[in-house]
Amino acid sequence: MEGSGSDPHRLDEEKAWSLLLFLAARARAGDPFVGATAFRVGDDGTVVEGSNGDGAVTIRPERDAALEAELELAPAVREMLELYLPLVVGRQSSELVVGHLGQSLDGQIATASGASAYVTGPANIRHLHRLRALFDAVLVGAHTVERDDPQLTTRLVSGASPTRVVLDPTLRLAQDRRVFRDRAAKTLIFCREDATEARACGEAELVAVPGRGDGFDLHALLAALRRRGLRRVFVEGGGITVSRFLANGALDRLHVTVGSVFLGVGRPGVVLPGIDEIRSALRPRTRRFLMGDDVLFDCAFDR
Numbered sequence: 141m142e143g144s145g146s147d148p149h150r151l152d153e154e155k156a157w158s159l160l161l162f163l164a165a166r167a168r169a170g171d172p173f174v175g176a177t178a179f180r181v182g183d184d185g186t187v188v189e190g191s192n193g194d195g196a197v198t199i200r201p202e203r204d205a206a207l208e209a210e211l212e213l214a215p216a217v218r219e220m221l222e223l224y225l226p227l228v229v230g231r232q233s234s235e236l237v238v239g240h241l242g243q244s245l246d247g248q249i250a251t252a253s254g255a256s257a258y259v260t261g262p263a264n265i266r267h268l269h270r271l272r273a274l275f276d277a278v279l280v281g282a283h284t285v286e287r288d289d290p291q292l293t294t295r296l297v298s299g300a301s302p303t304r305v306v307l308d309p310t311l312r313l314a315q316d317r318r319v320f321r322d323r324a325a326k327t328l329i330f331c332r333e334d335a336t337e338a339r340a341c342g343e344a345e346l347v348a349v350p351g352r353g354d355g356f357d358l359h360a361l362l363a364a365l366r367r368r369g370l371r372r373v374f375v376e377g378g379g380i381t382v383s384r385f386l387a388n389g390a391l392d393r394l395h396v397t398v399g400s401v402f403l404g405v406g407r408p409g410v411v412l413p414g415i416d417e418i419r420s421a422l423r424p425r426t427r428r429f430l431m432g433d434d435v436l437f438d439c440a441f442d443r
């Protein structure tokens with residue numbers, strides 16, 4: 141039976157998103173689905189577990205989140221589930237660190253002046269909001285807050301906004317940034333222990349961690365987040381921040397979305413220490429997805 145628009149059992153994008161939020165909630169609670177399970181989603185978005193028959197989808201986390209559906213899924217729905225399922229089911233999903241960068245064909249995430257809007261298209265912006273909704277925390281570097289003054293909320297999709305985490309080792313960010321004052325979500329500012337001198341941070345909470353010459357110990361920082369119940373962390377940028385996570389073996393996955401544009405010398409995306417031999421290169425397992433006019437590379441690393 142082909143999935144037609146009038147089929148009441150049809151799993152459309154909205155229902156698929158409800159299913160993903162349901163699965164993410166289980167992963168966030170430390171109790172992810174680890175065995176093959178069938179689900180059905182009602183018209184009101186309610187997810188019923190263990191129900192076979194018309195409209196059911198079976199997810200097999202042990203087979204890299206393989207998907208089987210009783211009804212033929214629309215290609216966009218299947219792609220959506222295939223992209224996000226590995227983030228929300230399986231043992232690894234209860235503690236997960238995923239990064240994202242939207243970059244040009246010449247590897248830049250922003251112009252030299254820091255402008256980064258429209259490097260990638262609207263579908264990728266919605267993808268960012270979806271990732272925020274699937275994670276406990278969204279983490280960015282100080283330059284991103286300084287340049288973009290982002291809200292880091294889920295305003296384009298359903299699902300709660302995550303805790304916002306900003307890495308600002310010397311507390312140099314101006315207090316007028318939205319994360320300090322808009323109360324749209326809880327905000328943690330990570331700084332070095334020697335930088336705290338009783339500094340006010342608006343609505344945000346300061347967390348002091350040991351600093352090293354080359355920045356925070358990211359594994360200690362992730363442990364500090366876990367102690368606060370933030371076990372699923374989405375690293376949204378910019379390039380310096382994501383590169384440090386990658387260089388320190390602290391990412392499970394990195395989404396690199398490439399827009400069809402050349403920016404010239406600007407702010408680079410991933411920059412890693414150089415290597416001499418190709419065989420020493422970091423070669424993640426990679427899947428590719430079309431996202432509007434952009435191409436997303438989903439890179440999985442063994443941590």
Ligand SMILES: NC(=O)c1ccc[n+]([C@@H]2O[C@H](COP(=O)([O-])OP(=O)(O)OC[C@H]3O[C@@H](n4cnc5c(N)ncnc54)[C@H](OP(=O)(O)O)[C@@H]3O)[C@@H](O)[C@H]2O)c1
Pocket residue numbers: 240241242243249250253254255256259280281282283284285287288307308309310312354355356358376377378379380381382384407
């Ligand atoms: N296209 C995209 O996907 C995307 C995403 C986000 C941002 N952007 C753009 O990218 C630009 C900002 O990116 P960026 O690469 O310049 O900077 P960034 O990653 O936003 O911020 C880097 C700064 O954050 C702090 N930091 C990051 N990791 C740290 C660590 N492990 N330990 C200690 N401190 C750490 C440091 O602050 P200190 O300098 O104080 O030491 C560091 O210099 C902006 O123009 C923004 O618009 C693009």
